Amino acid sequence: MSLITLAVAAILFAVGTYLILQRMLSRVIIGLGLISHGANLLIMLAGTGPATPPVVTGEIAPTVADPLPQAMVLTAIVITFGITAFLLALALRSYLLTGTDAVEDDIEDRRIGRLDRADEEPEVAA
């Protein structure tokens, strides 16, 4: 683990968070991409630091990298690719159908907040 890489991961998380906390779906997707980069780096950091590739030829060298985080990160990269593609399609569809790629407020949720139950007294039992 090195300080600079940890800082990179933290900053990726911070910028990603900043980007997903607003309504433009295309920017939210970018934010998610940055966060997943940060998460992948964190997983790698939890493994060994700078090392040689985990390709076994004869003796296992002491400098060899931990293969498990790598396998996990590889999976994560590809899955993030799939999710990014899906979200991009979602943003495109949203834009083509509504003319904006902003995420609107959920009207149903708003309605719940405004519910007026003044006349909903429970009936009196016999």
Added chain:
Amino acid sequence: MKATRSSAILEAGVITVAGPLLVFSLYLLLAGHNQPGGGFAGGLVAGIAVLLVWAAGGTTTVRRVLPLRSTVLMGTGLVVAALTGFASFIPGLEFLESGYVEVSIPLVGEVKFVSALLFDIGVYLVVVGMSLGLIKALGEEGEPAEVGR
């Protein structure tokens, strides 16, 4: 559809590059068990090849040059990967546990055939189908159907 913005020369050139790329992707797939590579990387290289074809003439060209359905590729890949898992039951292994046979081929020498390779081929097919499907879906040149319905 707009008039083709591709020229025959560009198309030919791109396909000349895409062909070797596809071969390289197969190499990555087969070598992946022992060197960097594997089904994911191989499939993605093939995806880059598809992207190049797209650059030559949009989805029309992709459809003409690669007349494959992405759903068929992905479906085949999934089935291959899953069947590899079930095949492990036959020699009495666990689901997806791999085995290998060493075959001696004249002139080539000893070759280890690992059943995990079959599984990786499934992964490869899924990733290729995925790239193809996404490029065909999102790379469509068409105008928006109905804006602001």
Added chain:
Amino acid sequence: MILVLLLHLLVAIALAVFHRRLDKRAFLLGAVGPAATLLWSLANYDGVVAGAPVEQLVSWVPSLDLDIVFRVDAYALVFLLVIAGAGVPIFLYSQRYFTASRRATIFAATMTVFAGAMVGLVAADHLLALFVFWELTTISSYLLIGYKDEEASARSAALHAALVTGAGGLAMLGGMVLLANEAGTYVISELTANPPPATTAVSVGWALVLIGAVTKSAQFPFHAWLPGAMAAPTPASAFLHSATMVKAGIFLVGRLGVAAAGSVDWWQPVVLTLGATTMVLGGWRALRQTDLKLLLAFGTVSQLGFIFLLMGSGDPELVFGGVALLLSHALFKATLFLVVGAIDHETGTRDLRRLSGLRRSMPGLFWVATAASLSMAAVPLMLGFAAKEAAFVALLDENVWWVAIAAAASTLTVAYTVRFLRGAFGDHDVDRDPVFGRRLSAGDPLLTSPGALALASVVLGLVPTVLFPLTDAATAAVTGVAKAGKLVVWPGWVPALAWSLASLAGGLFLAGRSDLMRRAGDRVATVSSHLPDAEHTYRRSIPALLRFADRSSSVLQNGSLPAYLAIILIVAVVAPTVAVLTQSPSFAVPEGGSLLEWILGGLIIGFAVALAFIRRRFAVVILLGGVGYGIAALYSVFGGPDLTLTQLLVETLVIALFAFVLRHLPATFSRPVTAQLPRLAVALLVGAFVFGAGLFVNAARQPSSVAATYLEQSVPEAAGSNVVNVILVDFRAFDTLGEITVLVAAVLGAAGLVIPVIRNGRTGS
């Protein structure tokens, strides 16, 4: 035991499935459940009473140490006998009471589920299993009270009962978890054998458990739901709301009372006070009712208070009296409810101001009611007398004041008993359109079912010693003390007898001076109208609760995605931070890193920070690509050539996809409308959290044994030297199979979203 429970379930399912074919036979089928319980109880009676509990264990969730343990000792057997003994006659009675219909069949199914849940509740030896059965009785009670779902009052009463007992059940669950944590076991028999030492947590745990018991057994101040529950059809009232379900709370305090009283000082006084208050209050309210069923309901509240006080005290003598009283109460109160049901069924009213002369028109029912009433009023030679005498003897040993209160409540009991009997069967001036009953035939279940129960009251009253072994063994099972009391026809001239006879005489006097009673009642009513009333409080609190829910959800669930994400992120950061910091963690600052890492890291940080500010879309895409390629290079430093390769390829494809999509969108992003400062604050919080987490992880890092295994096994087991690939396609291939399935789903979803809205003049993909 498990077979008995499964039988209940099977019967309930059969009832629900075959409701068309069953018609009136539904309740006959339903009676199979309690009958099985009865047979089981009788078959095991000798062994259990002799002191050898029947135990059975089923593993449920072994990883949570959650077993279903059944343990039927003599104490549980008492309740099983009550459930079965009341259940069989009530089911047979229901068959006559209801006209055949689909809903009646569903009613029978619900009753069967309830009977099964009740059996499970008393037999379970695991706190959580007990809780599950407990809630099951609450739910079936809700359905049964709301049987007449076209009536608003029935729905409201059902909800009231469910809310009060349900909330109590949740409190009880919390208490159980606290207690089990302190005691180190969820097994009830182990808990009572080794009660946890008195700490604050244990004290709170007992209090919460007590709340559960108090709500379930309709004790003050949560008694108001029980009279409301009389909206249920009478068989359900007789079964659930007098004989069995309301006894669940009593069961619980009886089971845990000794441990609780030994553990915390306040338990005994609180239980005694609650029970005594309920006892007097219920008796008083019963005197003022005109609906026969409500009169009995308040009477039940009063009696439950008495039994609650005795059982929960943890004192062997009192518990002995409680068990005896419980048996006698189940017999006479179920009888009386069934009698009221029969009157209601035959005349169409339960209003004692309209009934007249039923003594002559329904003589059989009259004698049955009289027998049960005598037992309720504790007239000598009846079972109720023997039981109450045992209770009085025990109370006298405690404190003379407790006897005085109990005797006062008994006086009220005698008075409302007379009021019941006279109101239901006597000749009197009726206010309006009097109704008269008609003679029931001798074999009518409306008569024979309560008749059988009344007969049991009379016979057992003459030979109460028959019940002594069971009562004694039950007392011994929970208190460890045998021969704590006596059950006799005639106690001899002891002080307790004086109290009994005095309350009997006082009750008769009060009943004779009904005018006096009415005036006193009116005066009390005027005074008490200023006091908070349980029903009123409930009705007021529900709208307030709903308003609170509305307000809080309008703040928390305001429909804004950024707000939701911010809340989630803040919780995700703050909760683990607090948890870690309270454990005085150690952090380790790692070394700075190589020059290459600094260069790559600087580039990535530069691109990332620029991403937050630049609004031209294509510039954004290029920056994103820059971040991705930078990360790919970092992977290579970390010894992951596979990662570098994959990351480069994925990044290229992602950029292409972004470019595809952004072609359609405007060239610049619009200015965000969300407030900047809070966003920045949350973003910095998350970043700082990640950094801190990294330092924490760095301090806690250990060599990975998994990695060593994978590295060693890769070549011999999987014939591959690229360990990352071997993990993906061999060691963890199942995960990869799941992953590619997700990919396929994502692609199909993306294509399905986009293709229909882009006009392309083509079909298919």
